[in-house]
Amino acid sequence: MNTRGPLPVDLGVAQPDLFADDVPSVDEHFATAHRIALDATSWVEHVPGWLTGSEHLLREVIATAGWEQRDRWMINRVVTEPRLTAEFPDLRDAPVPALHTAAAALSEHYGVRYDGLWINLYRDHHDSTGWHGDWPTCKRDICTVPVLTLGASRRFLIKPRQGGRSLVLTPASGDLVVMGGRCQRDWRHCVPKQTVPAGARVSVNFSSTFQATRENG
Numbered sequence: 001m002n003t004r005g006p007l008p009v010d011l012g013v014a015q016p017d018l019f020a021d022d023v024p025s026v027d028e029h030f031a032t033a034h035r036i037a038l039d040a041t042s043w044v045e046h047v048p049g050w051l052t053g054s055e056h057l058l059r060e061v062i063a064t065a066g067w068e069q070r071d072r073w074m075i076n077r078v079v080t081e082p083r084l085t086a087e088f089p090d091l092r093d094a095p096v097p098a099l100h101t102a103a104a105a106l107s108e109h110y111g112v113r114y115d116g117l118w119i120n121l122y123r124d125h126h127d128s129t130g131w132h133g134d135w136p137t138c139k140r141d142i143c144t145v146p147v148l149t150l151g152a153s154r155r156f157l158i159k160p161r162q163g164g165r166s167l168v169l170t171p172a173s174g175d176l177v178v179m180g181g182r183c184q185r186d187w188r189h190c191v192p193k194q195t196v197p198a199g200a201r202v203s204v205n206f207s208s209t210f211q212a213t214r215e216n217g
């Protein structure tokens, strides 16, 4: 069961027009990109400060995305997800022009046509995403998944599917984290709850119909 409607919490964010001179823009050259090889076939890339004007974009996305509180079955009980979600399987339905520009720049750079969005809102430090590999957005062995952070910095962990040490990234507002190669098959990622208070964080996950489709149809 999903419920859609006005934002159920007051996140204390100002209206977008107060930041009208802070127009979001992305670095089409990905000049700060730093790629980490996780193993021979998986990698994660951190692009600090990829988007400028992220506070403006955060407020715009929070105000316009149309958030859902989703529930899901966990074995034998229904659990309310500890975050809000806005999903745009067709990018053309996404309300914020800067996200269209960002998708175009990512498509050009990574050679994947990003034509959809999946947006999470972590209202505060109690919100989280558990360990997972992305599905159904990645049904191919090799997928490139860009995730843009807006707002609070939170820890983003990635560890081998079989278990083992986690790599920790702490993307700040405007940073991009990109998972590539066999990451969604062989690795798991999460954004854990934390005791240290944090304000609102939005993560924009760029999806592609191509990657969400199995190799053999």
Ligand SMILES: O=C(O)CCC(=O)C(=O)O
Pocket: 118, 120, 129, 134, 147, 156, 189, 190, 191, 203, 205
């Ligand atoms: O919030 C993040 O940085 C990651 C979100 C995520 O992994 C997902 O929604 O699949």
Ligand SMILES: [Fe+2]
Pocket: 132, 133, 134, 189
């Ligand atoms: Fe994910």
